[in-house]
Amino acid sequence: MCDNQEFDVLSDVHVYLQPTKLEVTSAVGSTGADKVTYYKSRFTFRVPQELCKEGHSDDSDTLKTEPTASGQTVADVTEAELDEDGDLVVKRHSSDDKTSPESQTDVIMIDHCMSTSLADVGLQVWQGSLLMCDFILSKVSEFKDSIAFELGGGLGLSSIAMAMVAKTVYCTDVGNQVLTKCQENLQNNSHLFDNSSLQSPVVLVRELDWTKTELNKDPLNSFSWRNEDEENLAKSSVIFAADVIYDNHLTDAFFKTLVRIMHLGRQKTTYISLERRYNFTLSDLDVTCKEYDYFCSHLTNLVSSSSGSPVQFSVNQISTDFPQYFNYSRVKQIELWQITASSRIGGP
Numbered sequence: 001m002c003d004n005q006e007f008d009v010l011s012d013v014h015v016y017l018q019p020t021k022l023e024v025t026s027a028v029g030s031t032g033a034d035k036v037t038y039y040k041s042r043f044t045f046r047v048p049q050e051l052c053k054e055g056h057s058d059d060s061d062t063l064k065t066e067p068t069a070s071g072q073t074v075a076d077v078t079e080a081e082l083d084e085d086g087d088l089v090v091k092r093h094s095s096d097d098k099t100s101p102e103s104q105t106d107v108i109m110i111d112h113c114m115s116t117s118l119a120d121v122g123l124q125v126w127q128g129s130l131l132m133c134d135f136i137l138s139k140v141s142e143f144k145d146s147i148a149f150e151l152g153g154g155l156g157l158s159s160i161a162m163a164m165v166a167k168t169v170y171c172t173d174v175g176n177q178v179l180t181k182c183q184e185n186l187q188n189n190s191h192l193f194d195n196s197s198l199q200s201p202v203v204l205v206r207e208l209d210w211t212k213t214e215l216n217k218d219p220l221n222s223f224s225w226r227n228e229d230e231e232n233l234a235k236s237s238v239i240f241a242a243d244v245i246y247d248n249h250l251t252d253a254f255f256k257t258l259v260r261i262m263h264l265g266r267q268k269t270t271y272i273s274l275e276r277r278y279n280f281t282l283s284d285l286d287v288t289c290k291e292y293d294y295f296c297s298h299l300t301n302l303v304s305s306s307s308g309s310p311v312q313f314s315v316n317q318i319s320t321d322f323p324q325y326f327n328y329s330r331v332k333q334i335e336l337w338q339i340t341a342s343s344r345i346g347g348p
Helices: 013-017 060-065 074-080 118-123 127-138 157-163 176-188 227-235 248-262 290-305
Strands: 020-026 035-046 105-112 147-151 168-173 203-207 238-242 269-275 279-281 286-288 313-318 334-341
Touching: 013 035, 013 127, 035 127, 105 157, 105 176, 118 176, 127 157, 127 238, 127 269, 127 334, 147 157, 147 227, 147 248, 157 168, 157 176, 157 203, 157 238, 168 176, 168 227, 176 203, 238 248, 248 290, 248 334, 290 313, 290 334
Parallel strands: 147 168, 147 238, 168 203, 238 269
Antiparallel strands: 020 035, 035 105, 269 334, 279 286, 313 334
């Protein structure tokens, strides 16, 4: 949980956002604690030209106070850039500057924890999610009208970005606390996408436990799977996951689940964003990144094991030189990978 835990971890994302502290609420999470402190953060983003419309506001007031990737606010930068007469020095962005402003900006509001145990990291926002959001918004035409499933969606930030583009989005994770908070975040940001039809909402939250082969179909569970959800899983063309690689046992479960899903229905493409995290280990007496290395071994095995199989998998690392719409530090350690199945089995 979020409070009074040994070995808690804190995402770099929350260091720069100056989140607003919310009330302490009662909940039970992976560690069994009964109280959680939530915070609310504003994620300001530039709206791609393809999505610019009246529904997105020009949030100029937000830009004056929103921190940049370096931790400064726009107001701080402006104050420092005055000439000798005290006049504002206006800098013009070049046409090929990937961080130059679009015509409109908007805000995604996310309730989250500031720090958690490793078991509850889904209650934080991580940099891989922001990279995934950037990638989605840079590929509006590619994801338009698609059915997309997010694995390990956590608080729903990446799914909100996908919902601005795709026809239907499923945000999946495990644990009632994270699923409930994800649902609340989606509802609080529903103005960003068309979620007016109760018969067919744009975004749905479903429980997906990677350690189990069967879907949760308990009718008393609001996050259980319906028949139409399974049909949409077969019809889906996009799978995406952000910052889910941090524990080797979960990585094993993730790839088993991913392979099962990619064998269903139509051909699918998976996008995985992650951050290489280096640690010094006594066993190696060196700085290593074992979780990342283990992830790469799974990619290698996925390609080699599909040889001769009806479904052929290909793996490609995607360059991260696409436009940046959110404020964060896009370091080289944040990567994006693509897994594609070259054929399909059954389904439509």
